Amino acid sequence: MGYKVVVAGATGNVGREMLNILAERQFPADEVVALASRRSLGTEVSYGDKTLKTKDIEGFDFTGYDIALFAIGSDATKIYAPIAASQGCVVIDNSSLYRYDPEIPLIVPEVNPDAIEDYRNKMIIANPNCSTAQMVVALKPLHDRARIKRVVVSTYQSVSGAGKEGIDELWDQTKGMYVPGQEVAPKKFQKQIAFNVIPQIDVFLDSGDTKEEWKMAAETKKIMDTSIKVTATCVRVPVFVGHSESINVEFEDFLDEDEARDILREAPGVLVVDKREPGGYVTPVECVGDFATFVSRIRQDVTVENGLNLWCVSDNLRKGAALNTVQIAELLGNRVLKKG
Numbered sequence: 426m427g428y429k430v431v432v433a434g435a436t437g438n439v440g441r442e443m444l445n446i447l448a449e450r451q452f453p454a455d456e457v458v459a460l461a462s463r464r465s466l467g468t469e470v471s472y473g474d475k476t477l478k479t480k481d482i483e484g485f486d487f488t489g490y491d492i493a494l495f496a497i498g499s500d501a502t503k504i505y506a507p508i509a510a511s512q513g514c515v516v517i518d519n520s521s522l523y524r525y526d527p528e529i530p531l532i533v534p535e536v537n538p539d540a541i542e543d544y545r546n547k548m549i550i551a552n553p554n555c556s557t558a559q560m561v562v563a564l565k566p567l568h569d570r571a572r573i574k575r576v577v578v579s580t581y582q583s584v585s586g587a588g589k590e591g592i593d594e595l596w597d598q599t600k601g602m603y604v605p606g607q608e609v610a611p612k613k614f615q616k617q618i619a620f621n622v623i624p625q626i627d628v629f630l631d632s633g634d635t636k637e638e639w640k641m642a643a644e645t646k647k648i649m650d651t652s653i654k655v656t657a658t659c660v661r662v663p664v665f666v667g668h669s670e671s672i673n674v675e676f677e678d679f680l681d682e683d684e685a686r687d688i689l690r691e692a693p694g695v696l697v698v699d700k701r702e703p704g705g706y707v708t709p710v711e712c713v714g715d716f717a718t719f720v721s722r723i724r725q726d727v728t729v730e731n732g733l734n735l736w737c738v739s740d741n742l743r744k745g746a747a748l749n750t751v752q753i754a755e756l757l758g759n760r761v762l763k764k765g
């Protein structure tokens with residue numbers, strides 16, 4: 426007997442990818458139901474070679490469903506996740522609502538799989554921010570070898586990280602640049618995103634950091650090690666899918682760049698593409714649709730005692746959201762629920 430699975434937010438960027446990945450990875454589901462808001466009632470979404478008709482989440486009875494994969498934003502999650510949990514269905518949530526709740530596990534299966542046991546606290550498991558997920562996959566094996574003290578990261582984040590509206594705004598604004606009278610003013614983003622970059626993701630905090638930058642630091646501590654210091658600058662770039670990160674790491678112990686490359690070649694979820702020649706690295710367009718977190722440009726930072734630089738690229742809708750969510754569901758199934 427397999428699982429009864431709910432995908433909430435099935436009409437969104439992340440929801441559609443969750444359905445694709447459940448099918449691609451042959452998740453042992455007996456039944457998959459697609460939910461979204463009433464606006465999408467009856468909208469057809471693909472699940473492998475099947476087509477599902479989307480149902481309204483309002484009034485949906487989660488009783489008898491094992492796992493609900495949520496990608497509906499914090500406001501709607503606040504309403505529906507407690508309902509699903511109280512009806513005995515384990516929620517794996519993509520929003521930021523529960524990530525910093527000490528009772529709720531925040532999981533990247535390659536990094537902290539043992540945290541899965543804490544799902545029992547509230548029947549809810551949180552999925553991290555997209556930029557955090559790929560970074561910790563790349564950093565964990567290096568931390569295990571040489572203990573990371575400090576991370577300085579600059580991100581180059583695609584517009585799909587801002588949902589369907591983000592993708593539409595880049596597309597429409599780009600087209601509008603060439604058609605007089607059809608210019609599109611910024612709405613989803615703070616400034617023009619076509620042919621531009623914007624050093625703001627999420628709101629500003631009193632510290633001067635943005636919330637996205639704060640999230641990268643707080644989530645890395647919760648998932649990997651509270652002693653790691655992270656300072657981030659998060660930037661939106663005119664790329665549809667795929668987040669890139671320039672990561673500078675300072676370790677307690679010396680770690681040679683060749684050893685780091687060898688460690689990363691063996692690391693789960695990581696693919697090293699690192700040739701010191703033109704094009705010998707991965708760019709976001711090449712990572713789209715892939716499961717891996719790609720690491721390139723691994724090199725010593727000789728300006729500090731034990732430093733390394735690396736370039737990290739991943740499909741934000743996959744490892745940054747949908748893939749990680751399905752991997753958590755697999756972990757929950759294999760370690761705890763044991764059906765299928």
Ligand SMILES: NC(=O)c1ccc[n+]([C@@H]2O[C@H](COP(=O)([O-])OP(=O)(O)OC[C@H]3O[C@@H](n4cnc5c(N)ncnc54)[C@H](OP(=O)(O)O)[C@@H]3O)[C@@H](O)[C@H]2O)c1
Pocket residue numbers: 433434435436437438439440460461462463464465482495496497498499501519520521553554555585586587588589590741742745746
């Ligand atoms: N995109 C990423 O890289 C990424 C990464 C990590 C986490 N996340 C998180 O994942 C969530 C979804 O992101 P997304 O990029 O998929 O957004 P999206 O493309 O804008 O899709 C939003 C989805 O949520 C549904 N929804 C919105 N309000 C709802 C409500 N009141 N009741 C029921 N369903 C509702 C929408 O349904 P309708 O179509 O009916 O409106 C749609 O299915 C967000 O919390 C986001 O922060 C996204």
